[in-house]
Amino acid sequence: MAEAILMAVTKIGSVLTEEATKAVIAKLSEKVTNLKELPVKIEQIRKQLTMMGNVISKIGTVYLTDEVVKSWIGEVRNVAYHVEDVMDKYSYHVLQIKEEGFLKKYFIKGTHYAKVFSEIADEVVEVEKEIQEVVRMKDQWLQPCQLVANPLTEMERQRSQDSFPEFVKDEDLVGIKDNRILLTGWLYSEEPEGTVITVSGMGGLGKSTLVTNVYEREKINFPAHAWIVVSQIYTVEDLLRKLLWKIGYTEQPLSAGIDKMDVHDLKKEIQPRLQNKKYLIVLDDVWEPEVYFQIHDVFHNLQGSRIIITTRKDHVAGISSSTRHLELQPLSNRDAFDLFCRRAFYNKKGHMCPKELDAIATSIVDRCHGLPLAIVTIGSMLSSRQQLDFWKQTYNQLQSELSNNIHVRAILNLSYHDLSADLRNCFLYCCLFPEDYFMSRDILVRLWVAEGFVLSKDKNTPEMVAEGNLMELIHRNMLEVVDYDELGRVNSCKMHDIVRELAISVAKEERFAAATDYGTMIQMDRNVRRLSSYGWKDDTALKIKLPRLRTALALGVISSSPETLSSILSGSSYLTVLELQDSAVTEVPALIGSLFNLRYIGLRRTNVKSLPDSIENLSNLQTLDIKQTKIEKLPRGLGKITKLRHLLADNYTDEKRTEFRYFVGVQAPKELSNMEELQTLETVESSNDLAEQLKRLMQLRSLWIDNISAADCANLFATLSNMPLLSSLLLAAKDENEALCFKDLKPRSADLHKLVIRGQWAKGTLNCPIFLGHGTHLKYLALSWCNLGEDPLEMLAPHLPNLTYLKLNNMHSARTLVLSAGSFPNLKTLYLRHMHDVSQLHFIDGALPCIEAMYIVSLPKLDKVPQGIESLQSLKKLWLLGLPKGFKTQWVSSGMHQKILHVPEIRV
Template identity: 65%
Template sequence: MAEAVLLALTKIGNVLADQVAKDLLAKLSEKVNNLRDLDEKIEQMRMQLATMNNVIWKISMTCLTDEVVKGWIGEVRKVAYRVEDVMDKYSYYSVQMAEEWFLKKYFIKGSHYVLVFTQIADEVVKIEKEIKQVVELKDKWLPLCPFVSHPLTEMERQRSQDIFPELVKDEDLVGIEDNRRLLTEWLYYDELDNKVITVSGMGGLGKTTLVTNVYEREKTNFSAHAWMAVSQTYTVDALLKKLLRKVGYKGEIDKMDVYDLKEEITRVLKDRKCLIVLDDVWDQEAYFKICDAFQSNQQSRVIITTRKNHVAALASSACRLDLQPLDGNQAFDLFCRRAFYSTKDHECPSELVEVAASIVDRCQGLPLAIVSIGSLFLFSEDYPISRESLVRLWIAEGFVLSKENNTPEVVAEGNLMELIYRNMLQIKENDELGRVTTCTMHDIVRDLALSIAKEEKFGSANDFGTMVQINKDVRRLSSYEWNDSVAATAPKFKLPRLRTLVSLGAISFPTYMLDSILSESSYLTVLELQDSEITQLPKSIGNMFNLRYIGLRRTKVKSLPDSIEKLSNLYTLDIKQTKIEKLPRGITKIKKLRHLLADRYDDEKHSEFRYFKGVQAPKDLSNLEELQTLETVEASKDLAVQLKKLMQLRSVWIDNISSADCGNIFATLSTMPLLSSLLLSARDENEPLCFEALQPMSKELHRS
């Protein structure tokens, strides 16, 4: 809905932050007057788009199916796409101009860039007029649309922002009466052995909704009360600071350590009756690390919501509430209350009863899914998705930005868990530590995606015949198991606005076809060719200045072209399980590279000790100071020195380690403050490694 606007705003931000481009543009402005206020016009454009984005977010969910509202949002989307195109054009020619200036060729092509940026300035003026028309449409047709969200929708938005959700009206709740009565009784049971109460069950059952309702009803009976969303990305000091603020502390807390925070909480809560809710807890440690701040208070009550049985066991069996799916009648009732919110008695129209019953049946009694379907008619697909790949794709696409002190990766992880929490994604596999590795989409979510794909300029083609019919304005193109030979004489595919190309498991995908697409798609951002039969990348890949993600996992590519060093905006390079043994030396020029994934299987049956091998570390590896993931490199006598500058690393895999090199390598790894994943492999099974030198300072690293 607002994603296109968000992307456009991101691109504007990148342009306005590019000081080199500004300096060069100032030189061009000496020749052409209308370039002098270009930055000012771009800033005005940013302000207008930001306002439109805010308006879209405030539109009530019940209005999103209104044709007038949909039409206006469509016009906003068109403008946002135009802005993104123009900003990418600005960035593209800024990079070229900077390179030629460096090579002293600027004066040869100076007049060319005057023409290009004059065209850009003219396009910005046209966009200003289009924005004005869109604003006038809003003022004329949208005042009739309420800008106050449905209470259930607003509750979910607030929860995602760690704001306590508003009370859901009793008439909006279905099937919780017995559980609400039981939970309320436990709060006041004097003989309660354990002050902890847990509410457990799979995602989407309504744990948070139930506890929200009880908390809001009963909190006035407690002199101190606090609601805190925990999730998987919590930190102990952040939870304690949040708790201290919510129980009424007004003093300075930023300089307090964990000990001080606990002491102050104990002091503030002394002799006070307290109610604390810990929502969405994934491990017992989250409770154990903070509970001593309030457990001495005999009058306190703690309610924990969780999906995990071992977390639910924090409460005695007498105070454990395990939620179950709604029965058929309750599920249908809840669906109708949401889907037909504005109709009398929320009655389902007779012509939709059969469809509604089918949808409710597919929700399997999960209230959150039913509520989502009721307002959005969500549909999904049962396809395994790698958590790490999904996070990196979101970042490359620009869907996720840094937030406060959190990296885009941390923010994206939180977004992913929010989708799982809302039952839009289901966990498929967990690793040894219980972290999500793969997830799947429901059929209902997939069908929703298909329904909006055309509006968002998505396209899909699995053969040549379909490909030639693709709209030339398509922005994201996917294919699966392409198996259609294309003649070398076939016309080029002209997709000038293409940003994302995903081709999974292509059985026949000729290099010249890929070269054809790349040559006409200057602004490509994502290139994912996982599991395809492709054997090489065209040299023209180096011209894709906007490329942020390259995925070649399990392809037959044997080497990367030297031109890859020109991809100055590349964030992720995934060449795991390819035939690549050595990286181009120039790869260390890609200063923005954050994730480098490179290893190959020498023994597919895993019968030998070194069944997989890393690539040779490039000579200037230490230049990649933004690197967060390095999987897998071969050990060498110089590797420890190279790693000393890479203090942003979270995941490091090293193989072929010798006893002579392990001391220095392990000592360097021990100093990495953010390390959370570490795989170390010796040269052979008889090679002794000095693990006593490995003393990691990172608190994020856990043995599996």
């Protein structure tokens, strides 16, 4: 590296004065020895970082109780993080020095690179000393045996402390009656697919409690029965050996035979003992489906016999048919309070809560969010201390009480321990979001990619891999789905509060992150790696310098003072993620351009009006989210950021928004065509040269274009047609009178599932390729302001058999809309809004067989109840709002409210 710099200096010597050249070379020569050794040392510490990572992953803090060992691992993590910082800085500047123009720019100013690489060399020396120190600490304070965790021993200990290890009496069971009846019914059902039954849910929901109760009640009716605890550490031999013992192995002498049998011998012994017998086998706490498939051949003559599997994982639950899968949910508020009282007031008649404790007891139960494990733990803890002050104190520290409780932590840690290293990072990252926060799938995925938690695998992009990780955490019941989008994908999810507290505790122990408030933030470790904070004040950041900070999340809380953000940025030169969504920030300081490591900027729904030109220096930036801000124009040099993958922007200035243009696109960067890695581009204004610029952006998946004129259509739509990966497309005309022609929109991408069109259609649009040729691929279609004059439902139905979401908004059409039998066979959501001419809706029997939600809003002429609506048996949600005054009267007189009792949610 030193030689490379000196050669570069010699090469550009002609642009410097002789004295300046000598001065630069002299400065470099001062540390030339260190600089020569720098690449070698960087490679050495890279290897040491890998070794540290192996140590950390092998000896996690989850199963360790020795505080000395925990402290030492914490020091190892700090050194590893320091190594990561040095490597990032080194890699960045090595890349920059290869660009001669960049090199000239800085050498003209002086000895920039001499200083930079001298600083890196100094840091390498410092890192080497830190590594020597942790090695010395290990040799001085730790014995080898302390560094070896015994997962088998620990898991067995934890398993013995399961939430309900004993049989719970019927009178102490709460909220499981319906599930018990259902499960019992399945045991005696004659349906052939009912042999295997699965019960799933997150740790602590009471799966084993429910199944234990049913098993103890019904096992007498099964001549052969056995309860086998599987857990994470198992061998096929051990499982078969336990099964053989429990179904009646009585050969003598006992130890002479069974302990020496292999899998084949054990199966051979089991099979005749189950032959011609009705049996009930419970496999409790199964983590992988292979458990069942490795031993299922011993189960034969299954008529009348049952196997029950309890699991935390959805893919294990998939062993049974969907009709024999029971997914447990948290307790209702009423059942949760009842369970709490039975534990807290177990020695009182009727388990009644005293009036003076009723309010605080309700608050405590609410914070447990229906998790039986948490409710029982806290109820038992409070049963011996029933003073109001003590209960208030417990409530104030409830989450830490639960996350630090050995009993609770043992159960939830099993799920954490089962995660791979990348899944652990993704899981812990979720605790940075506030309590009960709905985490967007798209934002989580982009954050995980920016953090480097996921990499591309074969043909899958990092985003695809990250989305797979999200689904894995959901399938493991470690994240809860809040809602699904119109295409059936997870739209947002959240963390159960108790799980979040556990994650916060682990994240703190493992030096991964800190989620804290203002009061504790000013006292935190200055080497904190990731920080999520709330309660920021105008002068908060000015008092805090966090030189190792990689991630700053402050959702909706950061001060509007420019000095606050400037202080954060100036003190955190390695910052990778800056997420300030919904915050009061109004200005982004120019110094943000010096953060070479920045990969993610989130300013959604802030009052920022512009971005500094220095942002063009962020060569590593992957995501820029400035949706719903006041930014009207992007920086001129944004197109220089060639690594940008997601550009999300729209102008939310009130003056520019109209009913037609409820969002306004921003002007595309001049060098947009250089950004070849772009996957998301939302939302840009159309222009004369946009089609040409888009030709090189063949990685685009989601593209939203606003302000399209009729003259743009031919070139623009031809370019869009050639994008091979396009999946989401929004096209908005410049105003409601601009008629767009779609004859040149012939999508090559079979993945184009979502299409949104706002504006008039040129005549004959329904005969264009986007509907005739591509219609079978569309799953989401939203049409606004495109006045068809005919029945759009009748016109669209033949071309869109796979549509799951259809929205028609603000258009003129025929007075009568008819949905014939078999139309839209996969449609789940129908949204009709501001359909100005519609006076009648007619659903013929057999239409919309899968419809779940229907929104009929602001149809000013619809004064009659939609005919045949009672035939929509799958309907779950019906909104009939903003209709003529006489509609409600007609609704009641028709008796329709009695005819659609199968619809659980109705708003009229």
